[in-house]
Amino acid sequence: MVGKKKRKGGKTVVNIVLGLICAIWLLPTLGLFISSFRPAADILHTGWWKIFPHQEWKSGKTIQLSKDVDLRQPIEVNGKTYSDDQLKAGVAADDGRLLWENRRARTVNVQEKGWKVKTDVTLDNYKNVLSGKEYKIKEADGTEITQKGSGLSQAFWNTLTIAVPATVIPVLIACFAAYAFAWLRFPGRKTLFVIIIAMLVIPIQVALIPVLKDFTSLGLNGSYLGIWLAHTAFGLPLVTYFMYNFISQLPKDLFESAFIDGASHFTIFSKLILPLSVPALASISIFQFLWVWNDYLVSLIFIGNQPSVQVMSMKIADLVGSRGNDWHLLTSAAFISMLTPLAIFFLLQKYFVRGLMGGSVKG
């Protein structure tokens, strides 16, 4: 490693600033993660940070008011007078605060601040969001409401069914094309390749409407093949460019000798190029996979609302729209959709980073 400048001065400051930035960056995901394990009622009523020790009002002793106190008049408690409204909202007293416990029974609660941890955790959110069955949740006041789960597990498999071929197909097609562009000579080679480069940054919006029309007339709409083709075409320019950069750098004499030995281009490609390209293949595949996995727009347009092929991102977006306050479903659903990309990210970070840089740090 060149230039590891470990300069003493100010290093503590650097570490602190960086630590702070990291904390800010991590906080949103942490909040989601913690929330997804909290009971539905808890999420709606207290912040997720309450699972950490914090100061909170705790019930202490109760004071019974005598029968002849008129509740409409200022009420005397412990020698001081308060109004009914004050007691409803809670009012500071000498050593804590006073709050109605039960107005009909004429009891007032004296609350004190104390350390508290709210550690109720549950896997119910995950169960409910994954299954399509009905389930009950208990509200804070004890009432039960019945809701229907969102069947996310089906969406999970759909996403996988779309993402794996939508990664392998473009990468394979792009590899064949990149090999031909790099090592075969044919008329139109330059023009075609320049067109592909030009398409690297074309916004896919310009293609959506006509492609949708074609797909509708071919019956490809809402089918796996349709969405694979769409993702393949939209990913191809980048993958081809990336693989071209790699394959064209391979030493020439390597396949010349194989060619003299009578190997066909197909054999050279399968037995030599593909195995040699594994590092590049890995990084661009991860990139394409994450792109497809996280995609929303393409699925929204080519899949529509058919539940049998619906993907997770659409399911979650639907949940946000229709059940925007069901945080127990939203948080766990979002976390389930993040599991695969995050696992890939942490396990294969090296390749992911390389894939990113191959596309943009060049030159």
Added chain:
Amino acid sequence: MGAQAKQKISIKAVLLSLAVLLANIVVNGLIFRFFRDSTLNPLVTAVLAVLWGVLGVYLIYYTLTWAVERYPEYIRTRVLPYVFIGPAVILLGWLLIMPALRTLYLSFFDASSEKFVGLSNYAAIFSDHLMATALRNNLLWVFLGTLACVTFGLLIAILADRSSYEKIAKSIIFMPMAISFVAAGVIWKFIYYYQPGDEQIGLLNAIVTYFGGEPQAWTSMLQPWNNLFLIVILIWMQTGFAMVIFSAAIKGVPEDIMEAARVDGASEIKIFFGIMIPYISTTILTVTTTIIVFTLKIFDVVMVMTGGQYDTEVVATQFYRQFFMYRNFGYGSTLAIVLLIAVLPVILINLRQFRKQGGF
């Protein structure tokens, strides 16, 4: 092996290759129909579909090259490259180039694509209030989003380079890159969550009320500032990308130049602006253009967070709305073309860069 250098095309080869081509189409068509009508268990369907998708492509190449090899040498060397690039070219032509041209064509027609209206769609979108908002917001996204991502990315890359926890810090900043915009939308909706009263479950309002402030409906009421709160999400997600690439570039700055400057008494800030920035300027340009292109197309965040309400509309969400809700194909196409025109300079820069690199 087959074509024994006879220099003549045998009828057998022609028939064989046509048969292979036909078989590919028929077999894959049948499989496609099977999947479309299948009522199998979703898991079984998934496994079979993945198998088909992955093996199918390879088999198409295999059979086609096999057929080409039945021909004499001089034909084979001419045809084979087109077999190799064929699928890529066909797919790109069908699903990207032709559609772009058709969209351009549609943009000159009215809502139902029947009547030619010339440039009036273009004139209309620039006078439409909603469109003006969308364009303004897109400018905000492009300008503020890119500026913040690049600045933070550079800053964090430099900090990380000098800290003792480089790897872990970079992982944390980079992590949101792996999260989908939809999931990120949920994360940030939860942070911006608003309810009246003292007890807040959204982090931002909890902080505000803790310091005695009034809770705010961040993404809806505070127009036009609500756009900034949406842009924050982009910054959270894309800074990692900029950082990773800057970090690699910074490590490439020769240490001896900086050391020499330090010996001459240059301050760290001077070294940063005088040596480091010029040295990595091409990288900065690449990252900036990449993020600009990305922000121009921004869609998911707005869709999930506000659905484009409260004046947060951007070009891509307007495009979606015009096309799918109002069924206004002319307008929708025009918007897509405006987007394309906006990235055109980037495409040209890209091509020039490619030529400079000695691509061909």
